[in-house]
Amino acid sequence: MDYVKVEPANENEAAEYSQKPVAPPSSRPLPNGVKSTIGRAFAASTSRMNQNKSTKHSSTAFGGSVGPVARVPSGNARPKTANGLHGRSKSHHQGMRPATAMKQRDEDDEDESLERKGVHPFHLPTIPKDTLHVPKNAPLAQKRRLTSLNVPAKRAFALSVTQPRAVSSPSNFRSITPVMEEPADSSCDAICNTLGELTLGNSKAVARYSRVGCGTIPGKEPNPFLKPLLARSQLPRATPVRQCATPTPVRPPSSTPRKQAPYLNRFTNERCPDFYDDRIAAMEREFLMFKEKMEGGMEQATNYKDTIQQLQSRVTELESIRARLETVNKGLEADLKDTQSCFTTVKMELEMTRRNHSFETDDLRRKLRNEVDDLETRHEKDTKRMLRDREDAEEKIRKDYENRIDKLLKEHGAELAELRKKIDADSEAERTRRTQEAQEVEAEYASRLRKAAMDADVKQREVQLVQGELVNVKAELDRERMLKTGLQGQLTEATTSNLTLSAANKAMKEKIDFLESDSQAQSQAFNDLHRRMQEAIEAAERAHDKLRQEETLRRKLFNQVQELKGNIRVMCRVRPTHADEIEPASITFPDNDTDSKEVAVLGPSKQSATGKDITSSYAYSFDRVFGPESQNAEVFEEISQLVQSALDGYNVCIFCYGQTGSGKTYTMSSLDGMIPRATAQIYAEAQRLEEKGWRYTMLGSFIEVYNETYNDLLGRSEDLDKKKVEVRHDQAKKQTYLENVVSVALDGPERVDEILDTASKNRTVAATKANMRSSRSHSVFILKLVGTNEITGEKSEGTLNLVDLAGSERLEHSKAEGARLKETQNINKSLSCLGDVINALGSSKEGAHIPYRNSKLTYLLQYSLGGNSKTLMFVMVSPLQAHLQETITSLKFATKVHNTHIGTAKKQTKTLSKPEPRD
Numbered sequence: 046m047d048y049v050k051v052e053p054a055n056e057n058e059a060a061e062y063s064q065k066p067v068a069p070p071s072s073r074p075l076p077n078g079v080k081s082t083i084g085r086a087f088a089a090s091t092s093r094m095n096q097n098k099s100t101k102h103s104s105t106a107f108g109g110s111v112g113p114v115a116r117v118p119s120g121n122a123r124p125k126t127a128n129g130l131h132g133r134s135k136s137h138h139q140g141m142r143p144a145t146a147m148k149q150r151d152e153d154d155e156d157e158s159l160e161r162k163g164v165h166p167f168h169l170p171t172i173p174k175d176t177l178h179v180p181k182n183a184p185l186a187q188k189r190r191l192t193s194l195n196v197p198a199k200r201a202f203a204l205s206v207t208q209p210r211a212v213s214s215p216s217n218f219r220s221i222t223p224v225m226e227e228p229a230d231s232s233c234d235a236i237c238n239t240l241g242e243l244t245l246g247n248s249k250a251v252a253r254y255s256r257v258g259c260g261t262i263p264g265k266e267p268n269p270f271l272k273p274l275l276a277r278s279q280l281p282r283a284t285p286v287r288q289c290a291t292p293t294p295v296r297p298p299s300s301t302p303r304k305q306a307p308y309l310n311r312f313t314n315e316r317c318p319d320f321y322d323d324r325i326a327a328m329e330r331e332f333l334m335f336k337e338k339m340e341g342g343m344e345q346a347t348n349y350k351d352t353i354q355q356l357q358s359r360v361t362e363l364e365s366i367r368a369r370l371e372t373v374n375k376g377l378e379a380d381l382k383d384t385q386s387c388f389t390t391v392k393m394e395l396e397m398t399r400r401n402h403s404f405e406t407d408d409l410r411r412k413l414r415n416e417v418d419d420l421e422t423r424h425e426k427d428t429k430r431m432l433r434d435r436e437d438a439e440e441k442i443r444k445d446y447e448n449r450i451d452k453l454l455k456e457h458g459a460e461l462a463e464l465r466k467k468i469d470a471d472s473e474a475e476r477t478r479r480t481q482e483a484q485e486v487e488a489e490y491a492s493r494l495r496k497a498a499m500d501a502d503v504k505q506r507e508v509q510l511v512q513g514e515l516v517n518v519k520a521e522l523d524r525e526r527m528l529k530t531g532l533q534g535q536l537t538e539a540t541t542s543n544l545t546l547s548a549a550n551k552a553m554k555e556k557i558d559f560l561e562s563d564s565q566a567q568s569q570a571f572n573d574l575h576r577r578m579q580e581a582i583e584a585a586e587r588a589h590d591k592l593r594q595e596e597t598l599r600r601k602l603f604n605q606v607q608e609l610k611g612n613i614r615v616m617c618r619v620r621p622t623h624a625d626e627i628e629p630a631s632i633t634f635p636d637n638d639t640d641s642k643e644v645a646v647l648g649p650s651k652q653s654a655t656g657k658d659i660t661s662s663y664a665y666s667f668d669r670v671f672g673p674e675s676q677n678a679e680v681f682e683e684i685s686q687l688v689q690s691a692l693d694g695y696n697v698c699i700f701c702y703g704q705t706g707s708g709k710t711y712t713m714s715s716l717d718g719m720i721p722r723a724t725a726q727i728y729a730e731a732q733r734l735e736e737k738g739w740r741y742t743m744l745g746s747f748i749e750v751y752n753e754t755y756n757d758l759l760g761r762s763e764d765l766d767k768k769k770v771e772v773r774h775d776q777a778k779k780q781t782y783l784e785n786v787v788s789v790a791l792d793g794p795e796r797v798d799e800i801l802d803t804a805s806k807n808r809t810v811a812a813t814k815a816n817m818r819s820s821r822s823h824s825v826f827i828l829k830l831v832g833t834n835e836i837t838g839e840k841s842e843g844t845l846n847l848v849d850l851a852g853s854e855r856l857e858h859s860k861a862e863g864a865r866l867k868e869t870q871n872i873n874k875s876l877s878c879l880g881d882v883i884n885a886l887g888s889s890k891e892g893a894h895i896p897y898r899n900s901k902l903t904y905l906l907q908y909s910l911g912g913n914s915k916t917l918m919f920v921m922v923s924p925l926q927a928h929l930q931e932t933i934t935s936l937k938f939a940t941k942v943h944n945t946h947i948g949t950a951k952k953q954t955k956t957l958s959k960p961e962p963r964d
């Protein structure tokens with residue numbers, strides 16, 4: 046290991062470097078807080094610097110005050126501070142440390158000059174020079190070499206700053222600095238920051254000093270030069286730069302008072318008195334204390350410097366973040382510009398493509414049009430050429446044949462002429478010759494003549510053959526003509542199809558144009574339509590919802606109206622007089638001009654006590670009175686509201702009461718009676734309510750109560766009076782169930798005709814066994830209506846009972862006997878029970894006994910009469926005088942019923958068990 050002598054660098058350069066303030070790492074202004082912190086730190090540093098300086102001065106003064114006291118050099122016996130050095134500059138040891146003393150003075154002068162220039166030099170706590178001194182036990186050579194390094198540490202490191210260029214050899218002290226000049230990691234950044242921090246008021250030399258003084262950069266190997274130097278000179282090892290940029294100054298080996306050597310008088314070389322020693326010792330102690338204080342202040346300054354350094358590093362980080370963000374921002378701006386240019390390019394390309402497409406479309410269209418035109422032209426040309434060829438060929442053939450015919454005709458004519466000439470010549474010769482020769486030649490001549498005639502015939506036939514051939518040729522010509530006509534037809538067809546194709550082509554073109562031009566408008570229109578359709582659907586949905594709500598409200602209001610009208614209503618109907626009926630009763634309708642509600646009957650005449658005939662008039666008032674002219678449709682209008690109530694979930698009972706022949710069956714069961722009309726209305730209403738979410742199940746049954754037994758009018762006729770029909774009641778559900786009864790699902794209005802037909806047939810079959818069966822029994826048409834609304838969650842269960850009661854006849858009037866008597870008794874009993882039940886319902890209190898069980902009729906109608914139902918009674922009136930007494934009885938009974946008030950009806954909401962419909 047070789048040690049080199051540390052040479053001072055260029056003094057001028059060093060001075061310039063130390064005086065030149067280093068620019069801050071960033072020109073960006075610091076935040077106020079940071080500024081103030083840095084300002085405070087700087088002020089504190091400055092104040093401490095001044096203190097330090099004043100301390101130095103005081104130390105100097107102290108040295109001066111002590112005076113030139115001769116003192117035995119003690120080596121390491123006491124710390125060699127600058128003061129000490131300065132104070133002992135005039136001692137006899139001066140020669141040993143002239144350079145140091147001089148440099149220290151130069152430094153002080155330099156600081157003062159800086160101060161004068163407004164630059165506050167910052168004195169880091171210098172490493173006590175003692176630490177650079179050679180230990181006592183060091184080898185002599187080392188001592189000599191290290192002693193040759195006897196320069197203040199600050200100056201030594203200032204040298205390294207002034208020569209920042211790298212020198213690889215450890216033999217050159219200047220190789221220290223490259224470690225700091227080439228930062229490779231955060232530690233080196235921290236080093237740079239340290240430099241930046243020090244520029245606030247210090248020279249760079251001080252910064253270099255601190256680094257070299259530490260001798261070690263965190264994360265770096267110690268400088269190869271400093272390693273042995275520090276090891277041997279016992280320099281303190283550096284704390285990590287991040288934690289402490291400034292090395293902790295090494296304290297003097299000991300601050301405890303030592304045994305001082307006696308001070309000698311410089312001139313007399315005599316020992317000074319003890320009190321000097323004591324005073325000097327006391328002052329040195331004070332000095333040591335003061336020095337410790339100074340070191341504490343320096344530590345604080347170091348902390349402030351650390352703070353400033355951290356803030357500056359934070360500023361640097363923020364600056365770097367800002368720089369990065371600016372870079373990112375620039376990149377984004379560049380991207381945006383690129384994207385915009387791309388967008389513009391794409392837009393232009395799109396425009397170009399669109400234009401090209403339009404050009405191509407136009408080209409294609411032109412090309413197509415040209416092709417079509419070419420095709421048409423070619424086709425026309427071909428057609429014309431074919432026609433011309435055909436005509437030429439025909440003309441040629443015709444001419445050929447005509448020529449041939451002419452030629453043949455000429456040939457034959459010439460031959461004939463020759464033959465004739467020859468014959469004539471021969472004949473003339475023969476005649477001449479024969480004339481001369483006699484008569485025998487005449488025969489020969491004749492035969493020859495015959496032969497010639499035969500030849501002529503042959504020739505004639507040949508002519509005929511030629512003529513036939515001519516005819517054939519003409520026929521062939523005709524065929525050719527026909528062929529030509531056919532070809533012309535084909536040509537016409539081809540032309541027509543060509544025109545059709547042209548028209549189709551044109552239409553296609555127009556369609557293409559339309560599609561191309563209006564596709565956007567069409568899609569827009571389609572979207573509009575779709576939107577409007579959606580709106581319409583939504584409006585329809587809203588309307589449906591509103592309708593459902595309206596329906597619910599209507600039901601409620603409707604039934605309130607029905608309740609206001611009363612739950613048992615009575616109407617009267619007077620049938621017309623038949624043509625064969627005589628002596629009508631006097632029945633009048635006082636309020637006939639409006640909705641008639643009154644009927645007046647002129648009673649039978651009675652003889653008064655004076656023997657005069659007295660006639661009483663009886664007036665009755667009901668909910669409605671129908672006269673003889675009234676039709677079933679008019680009557681149904683009044684009861685249709687009750688039928689509607691059955692659909693709404695109420696039990697409804699409509700029955701016709703009256704004497705035989707008064708028109709009960711006509712009103713109830715005729716073809717346009719209440720039963721067909723009611724079922725038709727229910728079916729229609731159920732259909733209408735489907736769009737409001739209601740689904741109805743309608744089951745119809747037809748029961749006959751004859752002689753206090755139930756019969757199923759929809760069962761087989763042979764089972765009538767045999768099959769036992771049972772009626773069961775569910776008290777809890779207030780429902781009536783029929784056993785052994787056929788129920789027919791009313792899935793159409795025509796079903797009711799079938800039901801009525803079946804019932805009528807069964808009654809007719811029964812009538813053969815017992816006369817007037819239909820008049821002697823009660824018939825009850827029961828229609829169970831179960832409706833559910835899945836949308837609103839509502840459910841209704843109602844029953845419509847349409848009852849055609851047996852004729853009410855007084856027993857004494859009927860004069861019946863036997864079976865008829867029993868029938869009449871049963872009828873009267875059931876009718877009487879019906880009256881009792883109505884009476885009980887009207888008069889009794891709630892919970893009182895109602896005698897439903899007293900008759901089969903009232904038992905069957907138990908839950909359709911009374912508070913839980915709506916009841917309508919038709920009292921049917923015969924217009925005949927003969928039936929007057931029965932009429933008055935019926936009207937009185939009806940009046941009694943009319944005056945009865947039955948409690949409020951309740952809607953049926955409970956579930957009914959449904960009987961199985963019959964196939």
Ligand SMILES: Nc1ncnc2c1ncn2[C@@H]1O[C@H](COP(=O)(O)OP(=O)(O)OP(=O)(O)O)[C@@H](O)[C@H]1O
Nearest residue numbers: 620621704705706707708709710711819820851852
């Ligand atoms: N309003 C009317 N208009 C025309 N004809 C009627 C009217 N009412 C009843 N008739 C006729 O009177 C006759 C008797 O009527 P209907 O059979 O309906 O009486 P009823 O009370 O049912 O008799 P029964 O108790 O015996 O069954 C029938 O021929 C019927 O056509």
